[in-house]
Amino acid sequence: MEVQLKETERIDDLQLKGLKLIQDTNGFCFGIDAVLLANFAKVKKGAKVVDLGTGTGIVPILIAGKSQASKILGVEIQEEVYEMATRSVKLNDLEERVEIVNSDIKEIDKILEVNGYHVVTSNPPYMHIDGIKNPNDKKAISRHELKCNLEDVIRAASRLTMPRGKFFMIHRPIRLVDILTLGRKYNMEPKQIQFIHPRAGKAPNLVLVEFMKDGRPELKILDPLYVYGEDGNYTEELKAIYANEDIGEK
Template sequence: MLAAVKLPFGKTIFQFQNGHSITSDSANLIDFVLKNTPRKKLRILELGSGNGIVSIMLSHYRPNWKIIGIDIQAKLVELSLKNAQITNAKTEFSEADLRHFQSEKFDIIVSNPPYFKKDEGRISPLEIRALARHEILCNMNDVLFSIERNLKNSGTAFLLYPENRLFELEKITKKIDLKITQKKVLSNAIIVSIKK
């Protein structure tokens, strides 16, 4: 079953009622990306694009960006393609595993990956929700290695994680020669920008 979500620019997209709900964290991530990137033509990759809200909104505010969203869940890719169609967003979505994805390099990579470790808290019995919230199919290492592999040397990645995972994030980025260049603390999360 689908639930409608009204976007700030008047269009409506849909999310699965039993899936991961859109939160203000997504809006904060989008805002942070827009404020910290140039308006020029860029190639953007969204890792774990879910229902497509981040890519679709970025496409609305930066129509000259070429945006590709990938997700491992076919059901979500299908929904994000429908959402792009009804909002007239010029975004591409495809089913792919970020652990193995490799393409031409990107100027910007954006991700709101699963917040919780596999052994943290109660995992939802609903697969679509469990995969979005817990590191079942990919973990922080996987996300950062995908960034390292797919980001241009001059590019920037933007990630959203719970604030209590910042130390772990800093430790892994140093280990693979990435560096956190900016942080924005939200009420229960943190947005970081990362460069090579």
């Protein structure tokens, strides 16, 4: 389906089943963290999925392309970004499976079904609000905890996830203690952690965490993932993630 672009927008090819994404060159564009999160999420056939703080809609669109989920919702508070993500859904003819919701995640349980989703995902703002000069800037809202903080995200995920359902999140390792502590506070038991390193010999700069609602205490640390090899190119593991077209559980 053809959609109309604004002056500062472009269409990017996601290199997956012909899927495309509208992005604003003046706004926050998706990065490797969204791709890693969409790959990390385990989504069974027929699952109902919610992505909190969806931004451009990249995670719902990737999950739609890589899984057989029946319904995928993306929640975005910024109206202009929500509208752009909605056009990306139309661009890919995914209206029957993907829907973008313009809402504050702090109020999301008044709109979406409590305990109604098999999988929740989130690539939330990583940074504190210290030193923000323009709190209405789209990039600042995407990167800093201006509209929601870490506890808001985990609380919302707990409210939406059905018992034994999964919550998948990507964040910074420096927040890991907060992430795990808040998870348990809201009955989200951490089950798997994977650290993402820029390259071998460098400290991790991202961490993927899988939670289970009302799960038993048992945590597995997965092998680390390295983004770049010694030659400066993506490692074979990362190339495999970009090439992987199926994240579903049969």
